[in-house]
Amino acid sequence: METTARQPFNEIIKGDTPVLVDFFAEWCGPCKTMAPILKDLASRxxxxxRILKIDIDKSPAAASGYKIQGVPTLILxxxxxxxxRQSGVVPLQQLEQVxxxxxAG
Incomplete structure (x- = not known):
């Protein structure tokens, strides 16, 4: 899992590989629940x-640009x-299916 991008975000999301972005906050309880699920997903x-984590408090422009109103919000x-796109905790099986x-698409 990547927490900081070595290349610009807009470049990362343009690739053929799907990019799952986790918009989260340190103070968010459900975000802490989501972290091990994403770690499992990455290993599977x-x-x-590619899984990126974006802290909405450190990147308010990104959060506002994607109209993030609640955390966690996952965008693929x-x-x-x-x-x-979905807000809230998403089970591992559902993420794998998505x-x-x-x-496939």
């Missing part, structure tokens, strides 16, 4: 997905397009 999916990008569909 390997290089089939592929080739620069949002293909899935990513399999994204990789």
């Amino acid at each position: 999916m390997g290089d089939q997905v 990008f592929r080739k620069g397009q949002i293909i899935w 990513l399999k569909q994204a990789n």
Whole structure:
């Protein structure tokens, strides 16, 4: 999992590999629940997905740009397009299903 990008965010999300972005906050209880789920997802999916974490308190422009109103909010990008978005804690199985569909598409 990546917490800081070595390349610009807009470049990362334009790739062929789906990018799952976790908009979170340190003070958010459900975000802490989501962290190990994302870690599991990363180990299961390997290089089939990139997972980025964006702290809304440290990156308010990104949060406002994607109209993040609650955390955690997960957004899945592929080739620069949002293909899935959900707020709240998302179970591992559901995330795997969403990513399999994204990789098939």
